[in-house]
Amino acid sequence: MRNNPLPRLDASAEMRGELLPHCRLQPGEVWTDKVSGHRVGCLDATDPQAIAKIMDKERAQLAIHDPPYNTAALEQRAIEEFIDWCRMWVSHTYSALADDAALYVWMGADQNKGFQPLPDFLLMMRDHPFQTRSFITMRNQRGYGTQKNWMAVRQELLYYTKGKPAFNVDAEYTDIPKILRGYYKRVNGRMTENMERSRSDTIRAGNVWVDIQQVFYRMEENISGCYAQKPLKCIERIIRASSCPNDLVIDFFRTPAQHCWHPKC
Secondary structure, eight states: OOSSOOOOGGGSHHHHHHHGGGOSSOTTOEEEOTTTOOEEEOOOTTOHHHHHHHHTTOOEEEEEEOOOSOOTTTOOOOHHHHHHHHHHHHHHHHHHEEEEEEEEEEOOOBTTTTBOOHHHHHHHHTTSSOEEEEEEEEEEEEEEOOTTSOOEEEEEEEEEEESSOOOOGGGGEEEEEOOOOOOEEEETTEEEETTTTOSOSEEEOTTEEOSOOOOGGGOTTSBTTBOOOOOHHHHHHHHHHHOOTTOEEEETTSSSEEEEEOTTO
């Protein structure tokens, strides 16, 4: 922030008055696309009435949340306050999901400020009825760092489930060709090599994603200190793996609350 300071535009009453007339959504409003059915709301993810408003009596099969970790450009919170805030929107997410549904949460850290909420968030999630499924790491093409620390090139993605949601294994296959051989197994009385038993010529992603990368800190639309954008390909992978056509997908922190639909419908 010292190298690229970002002033608060709404701190000036005069500037605020100039900006508000151009805002497409006012606080509390929900916009619905008449063609696609997408709904976008300028709402509070910790307000149950706001969540009920945008859900409109529907329940989702998938939630993909990327909460602000500790927005250095706008506001800083103590970890305890951050976790208390997370506890509320996680509870509302559970209520907004169908009986069989999946939840993915991006959870990062601010290395420069020493804000690392991941372990606290993991412990907090034990108090909720979600089932823990996987801890996914996505590698960035380049990261941000300092001469006195390790460069940050990873982003963490937590996967939880409610009930028994759908999971499409085929969505895990990457574009990386299989090259390793030598794992032998006897099948129907015949010794086979692992490439013979393969379902695909490419490898599965597993829980370490090295085939999806981005130079996230150079994107012009980023707020300095808030590197929130995720590659479209990683979102596509999640949606293809954990939802079916016509399923409802929610994201509480894009606007901050948004509805979107499975891309195949």
